[in-house]
Amino acid sequence: xxxxxxxxxxxxxxxxxxxxxxxxxxxxxxxxxxxxxxxxxxxxxxxxxxxxxxxxxxxxxxxxxxxxxxxxxxxxxxxxxxxxxxxxxxxxxxxxxxxxxxxxxxxxxxxxxxxxxxxxxxxxxxxxxxxxxxxxxxxxxxxxxxxxxxxxxxxxxxxxxxxx
Numbered sequence: 682x683x684x685x686x687x688x689x690x691x692x693x694x695x696x697x698x699x700x701x702x703x704x705x706x707x708x709x710x711x712x713x714x715x716x717x718x719x720x721x722x723x724x725x726x727x728x729x730x731x732x733x734x735x736x737x738x739x740x741x742x743x744x745x746x747x748x749x750x751x752x753x754x755x756x757x758x759x760x761x762x763x764x765x766x767x768x769x770x771x772x773x774x775x776x777x778x779x780x781x782x783x784x785x786x787x788x789x790x791x792x793x794x795x796x797x798x799x800x801x802x803x804x805x806x807x808x809x810x811x812x813x814x815x816x817x818x819x820x821x822x823x824x825x826x827x828x829x830x831x832x833x834x835x836x837x838x839x840x841x842x843x844x845x
Contacts, residue, residue: 690719733758742766750824751813759806780807 682692693716696702697709704712737743737754746757770776777783781802784795800807817824821832 750828751810751817753813756806756809756813759809763803763806779803780810782807782810 682688682696693712696704697712697716734754737747737757740761742761743754743757746752746760747754752760764770764776767776770779774783778799779802781800782798784798787794787796817828818832818836821829821836824832
């Protein structure tokens, strides 16, 4: 069987019904119960997703965040839950520093030095923003012309990151 949930869901009924695969009765019952539990959890996840989408559509700050490319209802809700109205941050860089996505700065004698990215802050929220940014980069041809042009120039200046 191939790896992955979809392959498991497609193969499991055949595995359970095949009398020649030498599975014990107890294992068949266990696999059937696990399949039922997986279906139940899928339903729960779908209901939670619908609730998040509904709440994000009702809240004005969430609607404004969802309008930004790469930010969906989950990221918007997580952001509002973490920072509230954002009054604690005077600039966007302050929020980015709190999130841990900008390099540190050490300046002395008029010479500015940027250090490594600290990666401090809300790890979950940072992960959502990074995934959203990667999605926007992958879909850059579908973005508005101004954003697409900016993304193309950004990609041309940065080195390619090898994907594992």
